[in-house]
Every structure is written in C-alpha cells, then in structure tokens.
Amino acid sequence: MIRDRIAVALWLAVLAAAAFVIAGARFSTDLSAFLPKQPTAAQQLLVDELREGVVSKLILVSVAGAPPDTLAAASRSLAARLRADRRFVSVDNGDAAQLERDRAFVFEHRYLLSPAIDAAHFSAKSLRVALAESLELLGSPAGMMAKPLIPADPTGEVLRLIDGMAGAAAPATHEGIWVGPDAKEALLVLQTRAAGFDIDAQEEALAGLRAAFADVQRAPGMAALTLALTGPGVFAVQTRAAIKRDAARFSTLATIFIATLLLTVFRSPRVLLLGLVPVASGAAVGVAAVALHFGEVHGITLGFGATLIGESVDYAIYLFMQTDPRRGAAGTLARIWPTLRLGVATSICGFSAMLLSGFPGLAQLGLFSIAGIATAALVTRFVLPVLLPPDFAITGIEPVAARVRAAFARARVLLPVLGLAAIAAAAVWITRDQRWSDELASLSPVSIAQQQLDQRLRDALGAADVRHVVVARAASSDQALALAERVGAALDAAVGTEVISGYESPARILPSAATQMRRRDSLPETAALRTRIAEAARGTPFRAGTFEPFVEAVRQTRAGPLLERESFGGTKLGIRLDSLLVQRDHAWYAILPLSGVKDVANLKRALASLYDAQVVLLDTKAETDAIYGTYRREAVSLSLLGAVAIVVLLAAAMRSPRRALKVCIPLAASVLVTTGLLLALGQTLTMFHLVGMLLVVAVGSNYVLFFDRSLTDEWSDRTSLSLALANVTTVIGFGMLGFSSVPVLSAIGSTVGIGAALSLIFAAALAPRPRAV
C-alpha cells in the first residue's frame, strides 16, 4: 500500500533527522539546569558558586586507622604526593612549612597591607609608644621569636596582619598536622583545579588521590590506613556512579524478566524486538526535540525522560495482544486507536504542564515526554502494522485471556476495601505535618552516612560558617574591593558585639588601589623617618641605628608598585583571594563570609546604608532551600494544572462530564492511595515522587479508558490480557528500581510500581458493568 510506504519512509526520514540532531547535540550534566531560569542576582551568584566556585572544588580528606604519629607521617606523605599533582591547586594539611611564602609575602608588603597605616602612624609620638611595646615584647617569653622582626617592623604590622588573616578557628594539630578532635584521624583540605560540576575531571582527580593514597599505604606500618573523602565533587562522582550502577543493574534484571515474560507470550524474538520500535523511536525524537529547542540536553532529562515514556512500551503490547487472526493488525488498530489516542492525549496534557516550568530541567523533561509519547503513538499506529508479518496474530491465549477478564469482572468485590484504603490515605495525607521535604538535601542522592561524614569533617576542620555571606558587586575588581572595604567598615562595628563574631574580606588580602595609594602616600620620607625614629628611641635602651631595616623597608614601599591580583603568585593568600573575589559575566563580586552570626536583624541594620542591589546579605541555606521550595511548589501547582487539563480533555472527548469524571475517579484514587502508602511507609515526598505520579496518571489513563470503552465488546478477553501484561511489565520494571539505594531511583520506582498496580485494580473495580456477551 502506498500509504504504508509513505509512513515508513517518513518514519525513517524523521529517525535520520533525529540521529543527525543528536550527533551534534550538547549533553550536560550540570545541575544548574535544575535551578531557576530567572534568578535574582544573589541566586545567580549562588548557583555559579555551587557550579564552579571554590566551595565546589573542595575535597575534605580523613586518613584514619593508626596511632597519631603514623597518621601525621601519612598526612605529610600524601600531601607531598598531591602537591606534585597538577589536578590539585592547593593541598592543606596544617603543615606550617607551607606558609613560608605567605609569611614572606606579608612581611614584604606590610606597609601596603596593614590597615593601621596612616599619616599619624609613623609620627615620633606613635613610634615612641611602639618602641615601648617592642621592648616589652623583647622581655617576654615570646621575645626570642619576635626579636628578628623588631628592627624591621617596630610597630608590629606583621603580627597585626597575621592575626587579622587567621580567619576561623584552626583545627587541632598533632606534630603540626591537622587531626580530628581525638587525634584518631588526620585531616586534609584539597582544592581541585577543575570546577565541581565537571564530574569527569573530578572523577579523575579522585582517582589521582586514591592512587596517591595507595602509594602511601605501601610504606611500612601504613597498610591499615583508611581513607574517607567528602565534598561536592566527591558527592557528584559518587552519585553518578551509584545511579549508573543501580540503573544498569536493575534495568538489566527487569529487562531479563520482562523479555522472558513477553517472549513466552509472543513466542517470537522478532515480535519482541518490534515491540521496542515505538519507544526507541520516541526516545530518539524526544532527545532531538530537546536539543533543538533548548540547545542542550541534560543528563537527567535523558535518564528520567526514558523512564517517563516507558508508558509507550505498552502501546505495542496493546496492539500485539489484541490483534487476532480474523482482523489483522491494521484492523485491530482501527478499533483500538480511538482509545489509545485519547490515552496519549491524556498523557500529553499531563506532561505539558511541565513545559511552563521556570526550571529549564523540568521543562526539558516535559518536552521530551510529549515528543517521545506522540512519536511512539504515531509509530505504533502507522509503522508497526507495516513491519509486522501480514498474518501476525498471537494464538492460543484465549483460555488465559478469558480467565483474566473474569478476574477483572470480579474486581468489583474489592470496592469496600479500596474505599477504605482511599479514606485511610486521605487521613494520612491530612494528619501528616510534613508531607513534602523542602530541603535541598532531600534532592541529594547522597547517603545519610556520607552527609554525616561531611558534617563531621567540616566541624573538625573549623571550616568557616559559609551560611551567611555578604556579596558586593561592581564593574571592576578594584571597585569590588573598594566596596568590600566599605562593607568591612560597617561590619567592624558589628564584630565583637552580639551580632557577628567575625568576617573575612578579599580587601584584607588585597586592599583597593585607592587604599594602598593612601597608605603609600602617608609614609614619611627617609630623612624625616630617620629623625623621628631617633627621637622616639631617645631614653630607651635601643642603640642608635637599630631601626635602619625599618627605614629601608618604608623607603622601598614608597618607591615600589602597588599590589595587584597577580602579585600573589602561588601563595595560599592568592588562592584565598581568588575565592573571595570572582568575576562572573562582566561583573566582579567581592564575597565576605561571616562567622558566628547571631543577630540577622541587627546585621541588616549595620549594613543598611550599603544594602541595595550592589551589596546583599545572602543566607545560602535559606536561599538554596527557597530555590528548591519554589521548584517543588511550582511542580505541584503545574501538576494540578495538568490534572485539570486532563479532566477538561476527557470531558470534551467523551462529550459527557459524568463519563469523564468516571474515568478520573480511579486515577485520582490510585494517586491518593499511592501517596498515602508512601507517607505511611515513612517517606517524605520529593520532586521525584511527583514525577512518578505523573507517570502513574499517564499509564493509568490507558487502563481506565480501555475498561471504559473496550471491555464492553466482543474483544474484551484479549483486551483484558493486554492490560494485565502491560501492567505486569510496568510493575516489574519500576518495582525493581524501587529497591535502588539511590533515593531518586527508588522514589520513582516505588511510586510507579505501587501506582501502576493500584491504577489497574481501581480501573477494574470501578469499570462500567460489562454487558452480557
């Protein structure tokens, strides 16, 4: 038939086009597709920091399993290996020797860096006070350490600077190496060169780290050492590996089960393969559609999209099972197509709500599902009958089919039980305080044990409280620094009160050019300084000429250049500066992490004069939870919108609101009971459960429509069997995933597994009473 040829040619052309688009498509694994499209400036910065900021590059390492001395030696050995590895930008284990360059840098540039420098600082009067203090210091127990510094730095700028830069509380040490509170583990902090979202690069860095540790273990007495890692990159790598592993394991198992089952029924490998044609075509077109519309395809879209169009596997089952020798595939399709078409339209309605989402990731999933399901349906309708053998029919199933239909007919007796279940589920829903988990952590597939390890290492390392940060935005790095200085001045007033205990600022590491210039200009000329220091030293035991190194250092600073970002070379200060002063899309941001925030209201008041679009106080936890909360609430309301669209569609298609309602009741009931069951099992609902519910509605609508339309005619035996088979495959496929240790997979798996089974039971129990055949 010419029409068949056109259908097959068109199908092949579309597949070729899809393949072409997919070949050129960009695939990303970047989580930010699942963050808002039009965020506030603060949210954007937060998202960027989570993606590629220094926070995203940190790896916290714990080495345990030996006495403290051995741990310290192992830490030194591991750090030495990692410092030689280009994949790591910085390796900190507490070893003070690593700070030598920083000390030298601070010493050399003390008169540009020190906030104490002004015109009065080097007056004879101030110097006199400084010399008295120096003399005291020389007599103190610290005298021996301070002695070499005094002739070059009588006003103690280096000590002042080091105190100011010390930041958060340092971890405990053993032999100078960072250890946990009870010295049972040595601690290291690494920073990778690659951004946190670059999972491949993170995986490589982790491999390097493990190899280095294996080398350390080969040394005598080190074999029993254990390694524990945490950090955003570690989580990303572990998550991807776990999802890959579980998805592969469970889908292989499910495939074996389902293929065996279908092969038993179809008795033909060729037919089995043909059954995959609609869903495979749908996936290809879905990916291509997303790539064309969004410019890139997210890894999550691929993974879950394929799951979402799992419904389309059922289309082939409906066709194959219901085809009987008398009418052939084409004739059967003509009969079941109106039902199938309405089922497809229902699913598309449900998924189309996701297209409206402000989150690119969710919108991608919506588009993928719509394009995929529509394609699968069209392929089932127009291509599959051509590919099937002309005399195709599955024979010898009549006795089983009749029994299944009889069973469905008896499902009505379950109604009281189902009614009670629905009431119980509603009760669970109403009485449960926390139905939805609004913490970003609930999205995280990271295990509780890993999260606890992360918290423990962060506590032990005294890692700064990164929850509250002030962000200042400007057009240039120097303007950002100047703004950070103004913020710092406002914060200084709040430090030491009950508001905050301290803060870090990039301007402490690199003062703005204006500030450096002001300091440099306030330094006295050599002759004047020499006179003043001599005057100040009069009457003290200091010998004449002692402070020549000081005079020389001031002279050099006066004649020398100002500091720039590039001046810091490979110092730790430079690395820190890069994390606190960042450039994003033509703007520069100075980031000031606060510690010990006790009074947010007063903090906001302290910043009030600066608090506008350029300077914001960011509560990162509140902000990320808000992002996720918005995401989840939006998804819920969009799902409700989808539900309304489905009701309207059914009412229009059936030209009877009453019939439409009859179709909707089993769907609503199965979603309600599934939700109640999940809550009763102690789960808190997340985004992924919601995605699972959409699929339950999509799959379930087909069941209900078939019961509504087809079980009343002479073909009802075969239809019943096709429904049972489609249902069993869905329950096996998703039920397996429900056993995954990855929360994302298990949420979708358990929701769809339970929901699909309940949908069929509800559909059968609430089906219109069949006429006698």
Add this chain to the structure above:
Amino acid sequence: MTSGSRRAAFAAIVAALLAAHGGAFGDESGAGPWDLGQLMRELSSVHTARARFTEKRYLKMLDRPIESSGTLAFEAPARLEKLTLLPKRELLRVEQDKVTLEIGAQPKRRTLSLSDHPQLRAFVESIRATLAGDQAALERFYQVDLSGSAERWRLKLQPSDMKTKSLVREIRITGRHSEIIGVEVDQADGDRSVMSMVPDDS
C-alpha cells in the same frame, strides 16, 4: 620544694655518700662513677618542682639588659610553666606539644604547636627534658656534655640540628643534685640570657 623532690634530694645525698665510699661497697649498681645517666635518673625521680627565677637578657640592639623575674613550675613529664611577674605579668605554658602565651594586662592568649616551630621546641626541650630527666629527648636535639659533680654539675648543650644552630649556639644548665640553679643561653647572633633559680617552697 615538695615532699617528692625533697625525698629525691635526700636519696641523692645518700647516693652521693655511697658513691664517696664506693670502694668499700664494691661495684654495686648505681654506685659507679657519677655520669649523665645517673644525673638523668636522679632528675627523673622529681615529679613536681617550683622555683623563683630572675632573668637578664643581653641584646645587641639594646645598650643595657632587660631584667625580669617570676616563678617556674614543672610537672613531670611534660608540663612547664613560666610566669613572669615583673616588670609585667606574662605567662608561658608548655603542655606536651602545645604552647600557650599570655601577654599583656588584658591577657591576649596565643597558642601554638611546638612541632610547628622546631627551634622553639629545641629550646623548650633543653629545660623540660633536663627537668624530666629524659636523656633521649635531650640527645635528640643536643650534643650533651656533663662536667662537675653531683654537688655542682654543669650540662653544656650544643644543638645538633642546623636550623637550631642558626638560633642557639650553646645552652649551659647548672645544678645541684636534682635541682636546676641556672640556665644560660648563648644565641647565634651573639645575644644571650642568664637565668638563675632558687627553689620556691611557698
């Protein structure tokens, strides 16, 4: 002096008397010629000690010495506390690896780790290991030379490690039995300090 160190001193006197009559008692162990091992054993029998000190520091950059005084306390095996009372209150405390410094009227506390500052550690061990009678620790950092008698001994310590050598040339500790009575430090740059101690029974 506490009763413990008094007993130790008594034991030392007995030992010294026995040593004087060594010939008469044959080669009984512990009664041989007086040596470093014996001094260390004697010192290690002291568990707590307190003393008053006066210290003079002669620095090249100053034309007269800085004087200070206060108390010293030791608790075996690894706690040493130097409390300067004049001219200003200052506290230096060493516990195992941890050094605490309190300087100023509103004491600003600093802590640091000895292992981060090897030179400081060598310096601390000169006194602490001597007080503890820990010969191994002492010899880890210094070449040790003992002269004199149990009545009046002198330990000359010369750093064995280059880094410490760049800071300290020689430390001389003088004592009587299990009691330290003076510590003199010659620094590499020519500065030096002289500390003398008397037992504090208060």
